[in-house]
Amino acid sequence: MNAVAGAAGFSHRFEGLRSRLPGAKLPWLDALRGEAAESFGAQGFPTRRVEAWKYTDLNPLGHVSFDEPLTLLDGGVTLPPAIAPRVVFVDGRFREDLSDHPGARSLARHLPELEGRLGVLAQPAREPMAGLNTMLFEDGLLLEIGEGVDGGVMELLSYATACERPQAFHPRHLIRLAPGASLTLIETATGAARARYLHNPVYEIEVAEGARLTHGRLQQEAREAWHLSTVYARVAAGGVYDNFTLNAGGKLARNEIHTALTGARAQCHMNGAQLLVDGQHADTTTALDHAAPDCSSRQTYKTVLSGKSRGVFQGKILVRQAAQKTDGYQMNQALLLSPDAEIDSKPQLEIYADDVKCSHGATVGELDADQLFYLRARGIPESEAKAMLVEAFLQEAVESVAEETLRGALARAVDGWWRAEAAA
Template identity: 65%
Template sequence: MNAQFEAGPEGFLRRYEGLNNRLPGIRQPWVVALREQAANAFRSKGFPSRKLEAWRYTDLALLAQTGFGEALTPVDEDFALPEATAPQRVVFLDGRFRADLSDGLARSLGANLSAAEGLLGSVARVDDLPLAALNTMLFEDGALIDLPAGADGGAIELLSIIQSGDRPVTVHPRHVIRLGAGARLVLIERALGRGEGRYLHNPVVEIVLEEGAHLTHARIQQEGPGGIFLSTVFANAAAGATYDSFLLHVGAKLSRSEAHVSLNGPKAMAHLNGAQLLADGQHGDCTTFLDHAAPDCASRQTVKTVLAGRSRGVFQGKIHVHQVAQRTDGYQMNQALLLSDQAEIDSKPQLEIYADDVKCSHGATVGELDENQLFYLRARGIPQATARSMLIEAFLQEAVDSVEDETVRAALGTAVAGWWETIA
């Protein structure tokens, strides 16, 4: 069955050529132009190789060797959904918008492409990012959220469920979010896998935050054990806007989340926090690029990784302070806890600074559980196993505690506890 789908970049390009006149937006020249540009970029670059600095630690051989087909889901199937983490919810099943399961302010991008003109593709970059190019070339649907100035959108869950079986499938959702001046939104983006099979989930999220807007963006990746999750977020923040994000990697065989965040107006703020919980056989990669392109901006980043069994964790975080970005305040912290002697952590925090009146610092620590802390607990009669789990939970809790929004904190807490149960 697999044989009918060609592996490697050619397979995706063939698919694009084959689908060309069935993809949404085929009658809208601006969409066609976007797709063509992306296809050209993808054709010339192919999948990123480890020779590229940004891909030094993550190997996409698994992706390149697999031939992927289209997800075939009956659209009217009854479906048992997991408990919602927010009052509003928009559901995508195998990448397709399910109006019957959704409520709230999000719309289907595929059905409302005209409404996204000038917005879609305005933040995402495809020329040097093959996976974003792949998404742009092949996206069929996604969520469109466009909040007017001053609106409070409340909290919404963006749930994406992919079902997998014997046949590898692929989904490239595109989500577009704009918050008008002073608007607020809490977005919980959740990726869930059903089944054990191989699949590729390659979402791209484009975010525009106008002056003073505030977005809390939680990303919870709970893909199935065969899943490949490669996601890219682009966010532009205008003056006084806040992009407060938290990334959680729990599932998937191979996952990489890339964030490209640009602080374009004075006093904009970004939080790029995250945690990766990786068990035997998993590879998780959290890569962020943060541009300080205006004066008086601040950024905070704390990323924690816990590694069990034969797993590999990657953190790459780059802060670029442009010459105009005087009085930048940047802080970056990356910590990893190794629970097994077969685990590996690769960490690359990076500062690139072209302004002189700045305060930037970063730190990284890697190690096992602290012997002294263990001893302290043991001395108080707590058994070894319990003491260990207490310390690991505390390490993780610290990451989750940085989240201000209660809805998000609860959702993250549940996901972390779930992972912990599978390990303990």
């Protein structure tokens, strides 16, 4: 059965595993999975005829047959150094032995408690990849920060091991910050150099009244990996959701973020950088739902492309009629370092309230020849001069990251990308 490729392969797997998946005996969860399987079975992987997937083609995935990851229970992996107390998932499975954060809990072990919470935000019928995740998730992070508690900094490491055949995993992360709580969560998604895998995580995030979540995501998957992630966040009155996503690894990556501001004065920052080398495709798709008055949102995305790489940015801001006094801003900018690189950018505003401030912009450019000459005329070698200009281009997005651990991790990631790029 494993030989069946693409979407059909996953549907077959679901049929075979259905009764053995975590929580199979919970009727509400089995029904949730069943519905997701039905819609995924009917749609398959989205094609480019679907508007939301116009610029990102998943067709190559349809020719790969993915295996279920082998369950590794101990040893055998060398993980990247920790940047904070961490929760570790290897090939999509929670590894208690490698985790040292006291709040680390496996979703799979607590499923009976999650009726009415899991699946509330995700839209499997609308987002096929969330459908695939709902159908097949086996584990994920379950995290709750209590009322008024400062949860500090936590790292979520997702690591993929190398396997002879491609493997797929679909972790489901459920995060809730109670009123007034705060947390910095930094996810690192990476894998062994030659690993080939599909990492398809779904996040469901609740930020309650006055709570604040800083969510950093460093997508640095192995070079032959596919990373397709979908984040759903809901922010209540006075809450803040701060997302920074670095999209730098993998062969094909898409980070899709759906944020709904549902209480007055909620705030959302969605920033990010995409750093691409030859042969990579990266897509950042955001959907921001302003559903309450006096909310503000800021989005700044920067893409740097070299070689024959392709970047995509799609950003939609919806301002509902109730969302008076909305203050929305969105900017996406691309820097093309090569004539073979391509960027597609699609900002979208949909406004039903009449008293709002909403702006967006997009730019595409190359390194400025005058700036480069100026630096070189001061004795700075060409590669270093280019690095300075690329860093300057990214600065606006990077400086939006106030939290130090995240900022440091991000700086190292940018530096690593540039060294790899200079060596190419």
